[in-house]
Every structure is written in C-alpha cells, then in structure tokens.
Amino acid sequence: MENLARLLKEHPFLHGLEDRHLEFLTGCAANVRYAADEFLFREGQESGASYLLRNGRVALEIAVPGRGQVQLQTVEAGEVLGWSWLFAPYKWQFDARAVEPVRAFALDGNCLRAKCEADHDLGYEVVKRFLYQVHTRLERTRMQLLDLYRAGG
Amino acid sequence: MLPRFIAIRRALRETADTITLELEDPNPPAPFAAGQFNMLYLFGAGEAAISISGAPERPNLLAHTIRGVGAVTMPLLRARRGDAIGVRGPYGSAWPLQEAARSGRDLLLLAGGIGLAPLRPVIYEVLRRRREFGRLIVLYGARTPQDLLYRKELAQWRMHPGVTVKLTVDRAAAGWSGRVGVITDLLRAAEFDPAETIALVCGPEVMMRFCCHELARRGVSPRQVYLSMERNMKCAAGFCGHCQFSPFFVCRDGPVFRADRILPLLGIREL
Numbered sequence: 184m185e186n187l188a189r190l191l192k193e194h195p196f197l198h199g200l201e202d203r204h205l206e207f208l209t210g211c212a213a214n215v216r217y218a219a220d221e222f223l224f225r226e227g228q229e230s231g232a233s234y235l236l237r238n239g240r241v242a243l244e245i246a247v248p249g250r251g252q253v254q255l256q257t258v259e260a261g262e263v264l265g266w267s268w269l270f271a272p273y274k275w276q277f278d279a280r281a282v283e284p285v286r287a288f289a290l291d292g293n294c295l296r297a298k299c300e301a302d303h304d305l306g307y308e309v310v311k312r313f314l315y316q317v318h319t320r321l322e323r324t325r326m327q328l329l330d331l332y333r334a335g336g
Numbered sequence: 337m338l339p340r341f342i343a344i345r346r347a348l349r350e351t352a353d354t355i356t357l358e359l360e361d362p363n364p365p366a367p368f369a370a371g372q373f374n375m376l377y378l379f380g381a382g383e384a385a386i387s388i389s390g391a392p393e394r395p396n397l398l399a400h401t402i403r404g405v406g407a408v409t410m411p412l413l414r415a416r417r418g419d420a421i422g423v424r425g426p427y428g429s430a431w432p433l434q435e436a437a438r439s440g441r442d443l444l445l446l447a448g449g450i451g452l453a454p455l456r457p458v459i460y461e462v463l464r465r466r467r468e469f470g471r472l473i474v475l476y477g478a479r480t481p482q483d484l485l486y487r488k489e490l491a492q493w494r495m496h497p498g499v500t501v502k503l504t505v506d507r508a509a510a511g512w513s514g515r516v517g518v519i520t521d522l523l524r525a526a527e528f529d530p531a532e533t534i535a536l537v538c539g540p541e542v543m544m545r546f547c548c549h550e551l552a553r554r555g556v557s558p559r560q561v562y563l564s565m566e567r568n569m570k571c572a573a574g575f576c577g578h579c580q581f582s583p584f585f586v587c588r589d590g591p592v593f594r595a596d597r598i599l600p601l602l603g604i605r606e607l
Contacts, residue, residue: 244510252510256517261525282513319524326518327506331540332449332479334353334405
C-alpha cells in the first residue's frame with residue numbers, strides 16, 4: 184500500500200495533493216494492466232473507475248453506422264481517462280481500447296464518490312482536478328471541431 | 337520580376353490533395369534560406385506564392401509542396417515531369433536559424449497540415465549541421481493519418497540523436513495506432529526548457545494562435561517564437577499591397593515574423 188501511495192503521488196493528476204488526501208485516495212486505487220486491443224470499458228457499461236495512465240495509449244472510440252469504429256481522441260501516459268462515475272447514470276459513453284499495452288491506476292468510482300462526500304476538502308481537490316481535465320478535453324474537442332486543416336480552412 | 341521557366345524534374349504525390357514538385361534550376365538568382373517562398377506561375381492559371389520545402393544546401397533543386405485549394409494550385413496538382421512552370425524568387429524573410437545556432441538553444445517546431453512544408457528546410461539544415469544546434473523537437477498535427485506529409489522522412493528524422501518527432505491527427509478510423517488529438521496536446525506534453533527554446537510555428541492562423549497561448553503558458557517568451565504568416569501575395573516584392581498586414585507586407589517583411597511583433601494583430605478580425 185505504501186508503494187502504491189508513492190507511485191500514485193508521482194502521477195501528474197495527483198501532483199501536489201496533500202499526503203492525508205493521498206492516503207485517503209490510495210484506498211480506492213488499484214494497479215491495472217491491459218494488453219493491446221483490450222477494452223478498458225465499453226459504451227453503455229456501468230462506469231466504475233477513473234484511470235490514471237502510467238504507460239501506453241488508449242483510444243476513445245465509438246461505432247458509427249456506415250463508418251465503422253471511429254477514434255475520437257487518444258489518452259496517454261500522464262493523462263486521466265474517465266469521469267462518468269461522477270454523474271448519474273454512471274455509464275460509459277464511449278469505448279476505450281488499449282492501442283498498445285497499458286498500465287494504469289484504476290480509482291474506484293464508488294469509493295471516490297463516498298470519500299469525496301465524507302471529506303469535502305478532498306472532494307473539492309478531486310473535482311477541481313477533474314474539472315481541469317474536462318477543460319483541456321473540451322478545448323481539444325473545440326479545436327477538432329474547427330477542422331483547421333481542411334482544404335481552404 | 338520576370339519568371340524563369342523551369343522544367344519539373346519530379347512530381348511526388350504526397351496525399352490525395354498535395355503534391356511535391358521538384359524543379360532543377362540551373363541558374364538560381366540567389367540561394368534560398370529556410371522559410372522563404374517562390375512565386376510559381378502556371379500558364380493559363382496564374383501565379384501563387386509557395387514556400388520552398390527543399391534543402392537550402394541544394395539551391396539548384398527547388399522543392400515545393402503544394403496543396404490544391406485554389407485556381408493556381410489545383411491545376412498544379414496535375415503537373416507532370418517535364419512540364420515547365422515559371423518561378424520568381426526566392427522572396428521573404430527566413431526562419432532564425434543563425435540565431436538558433438549562435439544561441440545554442442533548442443528548436444521546437446510546431447507544424448499543422450501543409451505547415452510542415454516551410455519547416456522542412458529547417459529540419460534538413462539542422463540535421464546537416466547537427467553539432468551547431470541543440471535538440472530538435474518536431475510536433476506535427478494533421479487532419480487524418482492519410483493527410484500526413486513526408487511520412488517516410490518523419491520516420492527517418494526521429495532516428496537521429498537529439499531529435500524528437502511527435503505526431504497527432506484530428507480524427508482517425510480504427511487501426512491507426514498513433515495519437516488522436518490536437519497539436520496543443522503534444523505541446524502540453526512536450527519536454528523542453530522554455531528559457532532555452534526557440535519555437536517555429538507554421539500552420540493555419542487559428543492553430544498558431546492556440547500554439548502561442550500554450551507556449552506562453554509554458555513560459556516561452558514571444559521573443560523566442562516565430563510564425564510564418566500567409567496572405568494573398570501578388571507582386572512578392574512589397575509594391576502592390578495585396579498582402580498588407582497592418583504595418584507589414586507579408587511578402588517583404590514576412591512571411592516569418594517574430595511573434596511579439598504580430599501577436600497583437602492576430603486577434604484583429606478580418607485583418
């Protein structure tokens with residue numbers, strides 16, 4: 184557990200988090216591995232965790248009729264994947280497929296929700312960090328929507 | 337101001353809408369510097385400003401990577417070996433390679449779409465004069481995997497010591513194993529010392545603005561950032577005013593500008 188706490192502390196998502204909060208969160212964390220092409224989760228499944236990626240690349244995909252599987256974004260080492268556990272109905276909206284072997288910390292969503300409710304200081308810290316992820320992901324999505332590189336664009 | 341007519345030595349199809357034309361120029365009026373452009377003239381179509389995308393060490397071999405989007409560039413896509421096209425140039429300002437070599441700073445290249453073409457001469461020069469430069473980081477964003485330029489060279493460049501090449505595409509189908517996202521993601525994750533880095537940025541103007549914001553956030557001074565601007569160039573010599581950009585003529589004062597000189601202008605609508 185001590186080792187896990189040390190490793191968690193090194194992940195950019197948790198940089199600067201107070202030790203007491205980190206200790207609290209460590210109870211929600213587990214090491215996970217996925218082989219290339221393995222799915223971390225599928226659209227419609229219950230959203231049970233956030234993944235703090237340590238190695239590898241994960242593609243967020245969706246099946247589009249007539250176009251097959253479309254990759255929307257990829258998430259890489261140092262980034263965070265998944266916050267659907269924060270909001271009802273707690274379901275994944277996309278598929279997440281390991282493009283290459285992936286190592287990550289899985290933070291259990293139920294556990295996180297309970298701890299954030301029990302300790303609002305921790306909750307504020309956690310939500311602030313997720314909000315930053317949402318902010319950067321939104322900025323990325325807006326840039327993609329602009330389709331900057333299209334002909335004549 | 338008169339074009340010299342040169343036969344195409346090789347026409348390389350890069351992507352569905354982009355071609356690289358190599359021209360053997362026996363008598364170039366001047367060697368070109370990385371970042372400069374030529375005016376290419378096609379009979380019956382007209383003239384367009386196209387960046388030089390070849391190696392400055394070979395001034396007799398002019399390479400131009402052209403995306404077919406307009407009245408001149410669309411027919412240029414159909415040009416073949418042996419066809420003659422008119423060339424005027426080289427024109428414009430250059431990327432600050434001497435400054436980069438003198439200062440020993442690292443070079444961070446941010447290219448979007450066809451914007452990799454004007455930066456390719458920089459890469460050739462840095463690789464040729466490797467010891468004079470610090471690290472070279474190339475971050476390149478394209479629309480889809482099929483739109484990536486110079487795919488073989490990208491793989492070769494990243495094999496050089498001290499060279500990092502990272503790619504991203506805006507969208508991809510399953511089967512693409514690279515990154516899907518935008519160039520600012522690459523920039524956010526890139527490892528460099530802001531004080532010891534010179535950034536060269538080329539791509540659509542909005543992309544360059546986003547990159548400048550992110551570079552500023554990372555602590556890179558606008559005095560260390562250079563942008564290559566694009567405007568409608570006609571005479572290429574600063575006479576006609578078609579490419580006027582507030583107090584500047586892009587053909588004469590640019591296309592390469594230090595960011596602190598033009599950043600305030602980038603936010604002005606319809607300028």
